[in-house]
Structures are given as structure tokens and as C-alpha cells.
Amino acid sequence: MTFDGRQLAAFLAIVQHGSLGRAAEELHITQPGLSRTIKRLEEQLGAPLFERNSKGMLLTPIGEALLPRATLLQQESAHAIEEINAMRGLAKGTIKVGSIGSVASHILPMAIDRVLNRWPNLRVYVIEGVWDRLAEGLNKHEIDIALGVAMEDSDDIVAIADCRWEDNSYIVASPAHPLHAQTTVSLADTLHHRWATMPRGTAPFNHMRDIFRAHGITPPNVVVETRSVVMLKSLVSEAGFLSWMSGTMYEAESKAGLIEALPIKNIKATRSLTAFRRRKGILPKPAVKLIEELRLIAAGG
Template sequence: MTFSLQQLHAFTTIVESSSLGRAAEVLHVTQPALSRTIKRLEEELGAPLFERHSKGMQLTAIGEALLPHATLLLHEADNAREEIDAIRGLAKGTIRVGAVASIATLVLPLAVSGVLARWPNLRVQIIEGVWDRLADSLLKQEIDLALSMAVPDTDEITAISDCCWEDTSYVVAALDHPLRAKTALCLADTLDQQWCVPPRGTGPFEHMQRVFAEHALPMPEIAVETRSITVLKSLVTRAGFLSWMAAPMYDTESAAGVFDTLPIPGLVARRTLTAFRRRQGILPRPALMLLEQLRQLTATAA
């Protein structure tokens, strides 16, 4: 069985467009020519890839099975072309990485700065988000590395075991929050306050839930759930909310006297952070450069 990258590109473009005509426009070919390309691919595979309907093209079971492999092969071909061009001096190469907010505000900038100091022609694309968004971007080939709180490996994503470190999370509040005036402050005192946190199912929410459980406490009533770090910080600063944040996320606000850790004696909530990659495929050379820099930083921190 042999098929070309051109055939796979045609196949994935039809899937994305849901229409032979729209895919032909995207690829700048005629519809009959595109149809012949897919027909030859189907002949190579010995089975139809699409069911043709009046409303568009729908994948068959064979097409569904081929899609992730076609996407991976095209992505690896792009990586190979980019790396070869970079070696020849024809292109810069691109690091594609995603990170949770606490890493994006401290560790990742240091790593990126270190990489660009050694390889100034590289470009860097960064997305920020909680784990579910990073995992989705990793599987969609939008990023090659994801930096997040440690979670169990899956069939498709695995942690890079020699690139991990720790940070500490705290309850944060504005400097004029009423709880700061309370004597013998404890975690239970926060239960009747207004809280804003990342959504349920995210790493920070689950970490906070685990810490409250370790103190034999229920979770407080959460008034606002949002993925926006800007919104969380604004609610803490301007509206008197409490929130749960890793220390690197608010070091700037702490230094500026905007908001800071709520001084609850004995509350030390550590978590492990690590780098993740797809199980399948080769890690592109630019991503390897960033990974090596992260390893050096995390080893120093450890």
C-alpha cells in the first residue's frame, strides 16, 4: 500500500471542508481533479473513504480510521521540511508550546529567553490555558509540548519524566480584605466568602478541592468560575473575591501591592508540574531545544 502526501492533504482538506467543492477551492484545483485524487487513494486502500450525500461528504469507518494517521503524517512532514529548511538557513523553525498560567508567567519565559539567546532565528508560538485546552491542542498538532500540572498519562499523551518541578498554591485576597483583620485565621474562615476559581475539572480546581479535603473541609460555594486569569485577578483586586492561585501567577501583583497571599498558618499546598508530549511521532528539533532548556531550569530549581 502506497499513497502520497498530496493524497493525504487532499483527504484531510475534504474532511475539514465537508465538501468536495469547497476543498477544491482551498487547494486551488478543479473538482474533477480532486475527485480523481481521492479515487486513487481509495483504490490504494481498497475501500471508500467518504459517503457522498447531497449535503456534503461524510467519513466512512475506513475514513475515520485513516484521519488521525493522515494528520500525523502531514504534521511530521511539515516538521521535517521546517527542520531541513532551518539547517539550510532558509527558515527559522518554530517552537509550538502551551502552558498553564503559572508556568506561562515564570518558567516558560525564562526557558524561551534561554533558547532564543542560543538560537535567535527561532520563532515561538505560545498558547495559555488549563489542561483540557492544552491536551486538545496537543492532539490537534497545534502545539508539540504542553506544560501543566501532573496528570495521569493517556493512550495518546505522556509526561516527560525528567522535566518536572514543584510550585506552591495559596488562597489570595486583596490587601484590604476583611479576613486579614481576623485573629487566628484558618482555612475554615474562607468558606463563607465569595470565591472565583477556574472551572470544575481543571487542575487548579481539583488541587484546591484536594487541599480542602485534606483539612476535613467541604469546598466553599464558588460564585464565579472562569478560565480567564485577567477576570480572576480583577475579581480579587476590585470586588473582594478570594481565589486559589499558584505563587508565580501573582508575583507581579504581590510586588505592586495589588493583592497577595492570605496568611493562613500551616497552609502549604504543593503541586507537581511537568511537560507532556504526544506518544506518537517525533518531537521536532525546535521543541527539543526548548525541552532541553526546561530540563536545565527545572534541575536548578530542584
């Protein structure tokens, strides 16, 4: 059986958007025209692909069986066209990605650089923030990929396989901070100084709190909470605050002699980072290109 590319595109658009109306808008055709296209595909298969209910267009068992095959056929066709377009310098589209600060400081720029070296006509839209902001961006379709701390999948958001890294976090201070003058520094020593961190409830704050508790020490009294990475770095380098940051997050400031990790022994604060997507729908092609590069970086390639 031979499939018509337009019919498969119509089928996948309805799956992604969950309704005829939104799918028709994306494909720039009328809703009746889209209905006729799907009807012809169903007649060719001899079975309905969708059933309508109050939640929109839901796949039938036959539709579920067709979905992975239709996706693969469309992707293979698209990859062939994209490879040719890349050779001709014509590939276009927008990668929409969100990231926590530590990934935005290191992994994401590397992946973007690699993608744009291959596909120079693509554009990239990035938002940076803590997880609740990224989750909101995914659910509102502002972004297609979110890069953050590994966690359990939810009803709406799932991790992407093979896109996982690790990084280490540290208690940081300016080189002039009095704790740097001590021969040895303990976690308890940091409790007597001013702290600034990401807000309570965010992944960085929870990570810091858990490390203190794991060593039987009450977490520090944080006097400044902010979602601004720039503000945190300034409070550390300019105002003498302590903070909790991943190594990649303050790497540039460390090289410039503005921020240094405190030499606290026997403290290992490693966390896993990964990429996330919406559970429902198909990743846009530009997003797939970024994921491919992220997988290579995660694998050490």
C-alpha cells in the first residue's frame, strides 16, 4: 500500500493539535478540505482513524497503529528534503527551547552552535528560568524543549531518552570573602554569613537544602531570593553574599576572578539534567535537530 504524503501530513497534524480546526489552520486549508483528505485515507485503509468526543479528535486503535509508521515515513521524507536544502543553504525554521541557568551557560550554547553550523538558516528562541517557568512555556507552546533537572514524568511533560548529563554544584563566594582566608571551611561555617539563592521550592534551592540536611546541618537562612542569575552573581561578586551554583553557571566569572567555590571537603553535590517535551504531539523538525545534537553531547560526542 502506498501512502499519499499530504494525507499523512493531515493525519499527523490532527494528532498534534487534537482538532480539525487547529490542524486545518496549520496546514492552511479549509476544515472541510481536511475532512475530505482524512476520509480518503480512511477509505484506503478500510477503517476509521479518529473518533470525536468532547475532548476533540482521539485516535482509534487503527489510528494508534498508523501513528508511528506515519511519523517515520514523514520524518524520513523530511530528512531527505532537509539534507538537500541544507546543501543548498535553504533549511529554515525556529528552535524554541527553554533552559535552567546552568544548562544555558554551557550545554545549550554548544548544541546551538552545532545545529547552526549545519543549518545556518534556522533561528533559535530561548527562554531562561527555573522549572516552573519552563513547564509553563511547554504547556503554553512557547517552547518545544525544556532543559532542566531530571525528575519524574508528569501527565503533560516527559523526559527525552538519551538526553541526560550530570553537573556539580558548589557554595560560592567572592575571592575577597573572609571564608576564603580560613584554612578549612565546613558547611556549618557558612551559616554565619549572608546567603542569596534561587527562591524556595525551586530545584537549586531544594538541592542546596538537601545537601545540608544530608550532613545533619540546618540549611542556611537565605535573606535574598531571586530568579535572576545576573542578580545572584552580582550579590556574590559585589556584595559579599554566599550562594549555591553549578560549576558551569559561574565558569566565566571564575575565570575572571570574580567568583570562586569555597573549599569545603567531603561535599559532593551532583545532579542529573535532562531534556523534556510535551507528552502529546510531535516535536517540530527544528527541535528534533537540537535534540540530535544534545544526544551527541550527552554521549560525549
